[in-house]
Amino acid sequence: MKKITIEDIKKLREKTNAGLMEVKKALQKAEGDFEKAIKWLREKGLANAAKKSDRVAAEGAIFILNKENKVVILELNSETDFVAVNKLFIDFGNKISQYIINTDFKEKSLEEFRKTIFDGEKIDEKIASLTTKLGEKISLRRFDLFDVENYQFSTYLHVNKKIGVIVIAKNVEKDLLKDIAMQIAAMNPEYLSLKDVPNDKKEEEYKIARKDLKDTLKGKPENIQEKIISGKVNKVLSDLILEEQTFVKDNSKKIKQLLSKNAKLISFIRYEVGEGIEKKIENFKDEVMKQIKNKE
Template sequence: MAITASMVKELREKTGAGMMDCKKALTETDGDFEKAIEFLREKGLASAAKKADRIAAEGLTAVEVDGNAAVLLELNCETDFVAKNEDFQAYVSGLAKHLLAKRPASVEEALEQQMVGTDSTVKEKLSALIAKIGENMNFRRFEIVEKADKDSFGAYVHMGGRISVLTVVENSTNEDMAKDIAMHVAAINPRFLSTAQVSNEVIEQEREILTQQALNEGKPENIVQKMVEGRMQKFYSEVCLLEQPFVKDPDVTVAKLLKKEGDNVTISSFFRFELGEGIEKRQENFAEEVMSQVKKS
């Protein structure tokens, strides 16, 4: 049976599911609307779509290491209560293993892949979880990282998944040190790895701010430049990982800590996911919410 645009539109209006999901349901059921609705319900797609406009800024970040490959990911839900749910946590664990096995290039590609160890796609499994738990969820981002045998990963998860960090230390197999640096990144949140990574735009903007601060303090113009240079070094020590005082021993910088391990030991990259960063969270007044429910009852 030919599936028309009007049939897809009608099914979408009845279920709230996406257009492509509706078309697939109608195709699978040869245009039978009741069976198509049941198909969407079984996949969790009908109820999941109705929750899609609800803000999901809680959830978990996670790190999974497998030999010379590791993945960092974030899965969001609406409440931290659901983030502690065993099914939610199991999905995060399974998703991490899937990403390492299949190596998708994007979230969109990952969602369409058949999830490792299941007969459903990543998206279908997520939709079924949404339907079961009753909250909107969103697979937001991931980063797959590789290293050589001579290098080490530093993996650290803070506060049960509020922050996850992955560092790659080259020319050292000291995983304890790599993890200590990951803990440092979690705590201090550097913006850059080294001064070389700071863009000219950021440098000029900071110089301008520091210059104006010095002039506002009434400093003579002939010494302002020297003051700015000194304060720029302080700026670098605040935003660049290698220049920062090591959180467990502030007497040494991270760069000096690495040098103790060996002259050629360095950090090639680091990744830090903080749960919900950049997501505009809904501000709720729980007293008003309770009162509104009382009035309805």
Template sequence: MAISAKMVKELREKTGAGMMDCKKALTATDGDMDKAVDFLRENGIAKAAKKADRVAAEGLAHIVTEGNQAVIVEINSETDFVSKNENFINMVDQIARHILKTNPSSVEEALTQQVEGTDGSLQDFITNQVAKIGEKISLRRFAIVTSGENETFGAYIHMGGRIGVLSLLSGTEDSQVAKDVAMHAAALNPKYVRREEVAEDEVSREREVLKQQAMNEGKPEKIVDKMVEGRLGKFFEEVCLNEQSFVKDSDQKVGKYVASKGAEIKTFYRYEVGEGMEKREDNFAEEVMSQVNK
């Protein structure tokens, strides 16, 4: 039977597969919509294994909070285009809620746990999504945080999911203060909450670099140590959340701002999608044309 554009559009909306793949599926199944869905799944799952070696460095950071628990996840796709797809966005939320409910201790454990309402594991669920969406998808990392009495979460998502920050403050139940901290962390990218958390070898390495810099500047040896300690303070201001100048009020440090609200920062997680990963560089126009010419 003749395959209409309306049929192709309907199948694409159901599955998230590409237009040309939808047309092929409908042609192969003589226009039977249900069989075409199965056709795409079967062929898509077969193709999913071939995508395993591709680089998936795009995607979304996402946060879900329920009661006294919250989870932040990073789930990757191959292209930014797919990460904006409604099916992908819904999938990310499903996975985050599944992780929050099952409370796995690692990504490896999470992938083996059964997904409610299905007969398979989270890995099976993701593989099925690869079939529908047409790109490699991977759960890169997550963190589950539990709040205690008089503690609150701050959740902030920047640029539609490019950066996600989950903070936990004690001594307050004001979620806006916690969100302010999360927003600040998204902007200035601290590595630690306080200087005591910085590893001693990292501090020693920085101290040695600063000492060498001062010596190379020809500074008198008797004042070098004092200069190094002063400059080391600047280093802590760069990497420690409490010691950074607050983005909403540069006249005070983040730690002082939080303390003024009777609170303290317990921890935070900042996920920037694809950080530290090699990203693929594609010509999008060529990719589209390659699909049209199939």
């Protein structure tokens, strides 16, 4: 068996980012063979990641990257905010975003994407390895890639990387488009325009309004009732529709009133970290202790 030196351990740590004791054990198991040691660490990482797979990863960060005529938005999740600001986590999110743009994965599903080879390994294996290194479940939740060759676009990424926005348009003044991206981040619209609202959503809001206004509608003519109900429904929907929203920087105007005759908003997307994921509630002390244990 080859004698394992400090230099061997140092070299393998630099190559894998694994812990000191794990590296030493891997070299011992592999009898000093570097390739076998790396394979052992990788397999151990996959096993450890599998144990963490049932955990809830509802924290994390949003990544936005644009290059030439493409722009990508991506959500990478972790279990805690501590890991979400870790350099390894941030670097991985940036590298994956770059990879998506370079390989044009616009038409691929997330499942297909996870199975692709990135830097010598499947992306799923990369995520498993990162899970082991950081001691928390890491999850690539979603991404969207846009080709903006014939359009304008603006992006907004909140300072804490928890909310990200891409808005695509034509003939909209640059600063205004930037303001609209911030509007989307702050006001969280669901639809671009009234025509984008599904009929079942309109019908649902109509039923809710009629029920809520039951006492107000009593004794009033049918045409007056319809006006009252429509007014309430329009108010509710206007908060959900970007073009109908009141501009946050000037509440005397709606977004659509800011657009010139030839200007048009084409589409938008808004990501918020963890939205729709049921989070496990932990107090701050427990979260800190969890981080300490993960580092031991």
